[in-house]
Amino acid sequence: GNSVTQMEGPVTLSEEAFLTINCTYTATGYPSLFWYVQYPGEGLQLLLKATKADDKGSNKGFEATYRKETTSFHLEKGSVQVSDSAVYFCALSGGGSGNTGKLIFGQGTTLQVKP
């Protein structure tokens, strides 16, 4: 079945450092790919998405490119801030699971940014 694998955390960075959180997926067909973020004490929020190969999703300085050839959707940010400290979840929908909108999540990666 479809699945999502993320790099394990926690990831600890200094402010202004470059961030990469790896995400790879297994799916039949052509899924949509997402990054959700969970800030401390808050619910999950959509960060960005991409719906087809080579699409780049971007928001709040974060970017991720849908790479079908490597089945990846790595999250990047050029300069992290303390306020980016959160848990980041990679997810997919569709792609053999039907078009129900049901999301399959990775296990989450905790990011801690120190001043």
Added chain:
Amino acid sequence: GAGVSQSPSNKVTEKGKDVELRCDPISGHTALYWYRQRLGQGLEFLIYFQGNSAPDKSGLPSDRFSAERTGESVSTLTIQRTQQEDSAVYLCASSRNSGANVLTFGAGSRLTVL
């Protein structure tokens, strides 16, 4: 409402008791999802409702778990004879329709089974 509302936000119960968790989706959202998030783990899909269609119950872990939804509004997730491994945050999400693919999540209900 403005967002997805879940209640209670926290529930502590004794092993063997039944619990009921409630979700109020965003008005007009026809699709509703329940997920479970165990400590330090990812989100596990539990169940999905779309309009008047039969729900997708493929993620429910056992027959102790059930969920209902009244039309396109409130949903309740019921766990009978709770066990310690049921301790988790239960998240509800809704979307405008099943193909919209963007889910809005509630803040979750944290369940602790002693």
